[in-house]
Amino acid sequence: xxxxxxxxxxxxxxxxxxxxxxxxxxxxxxxxxxxxxxxxxxxxxxxxxxxxxxxxxxxxxxxxxxxxxxxxxxxxxxxxxxxxxxxxxxxxxxxxxxxxxxxxxxxxxxxxxxxxxxxxxxxxxxxxxxxxxxxxxxxxxxx
Numbered sequence: 826x827x828x829x830x831x832x833x834x835x836x837x838x839x840x841x842x843x844x845x846x847x848x849x850x851x852x853x854x855x856x857x858x859x860x861x862x863x864x865x866x867x868x869x870x871x872x873x874x875x876x877x878x879x880x881x882x883x884x885x886x887x888x889x890x891x892x893x894x895x896x897x898x899x900x901x902x903x904x905x906x907x908x909x910x911x912x913x914x915x916x917x918x919x920x921x922x923x924x925x926x927x928x929x930x931x932x933x934x935x936x937x938x939x940x941x942x943x944x945x946x947x948x949x950x951x952x953x954x955x956x957x958x959x960x961x962x963x964x965x966x967x968x
Contacts, residue, residue: 852918858909864951871948
């Protein structure tokens with residue numbers, strides 16, 4: 826009986842350690858953007874002008890570890906098409922889901938709020954679709 830209790834305590838400690846480790850692990854989300862035909866370059870220009878500086882500021886604050894963008898090398902069928910994939914590596918899952926209010930950063934970076942709002946509205950008007958996909962690594966060597 827003592828052995829069973831000891832094993833139960835060790836299992837609880839192991840589970841608690843895994844949860845703690847998970848809280849300290851980077852958390853990755855991929856953001857996919859599908860633009861209307863002919864508007865990919867406009868979307869990219871607006872993204873780089875208005876959204877990327879906010880993301881870079883969040884890296885400076887330590888909320889994010891890395892932001893990158895990829896585009897497909899070739900085209901695909903329309904139903905699976907996406908034009909841009911932005912991958913954000915957050916410091917951890919808690920930060921990725923904490924409802925951070927970036928309005929202060931946005932006001933600092935973009936004093937002309939009317940232009941900023943108009944351009945961000947346009948950036949989303951030219952999208953056909955947008956989706957977010959939290960991802961996790963799979964350890965292929967684990968049992």
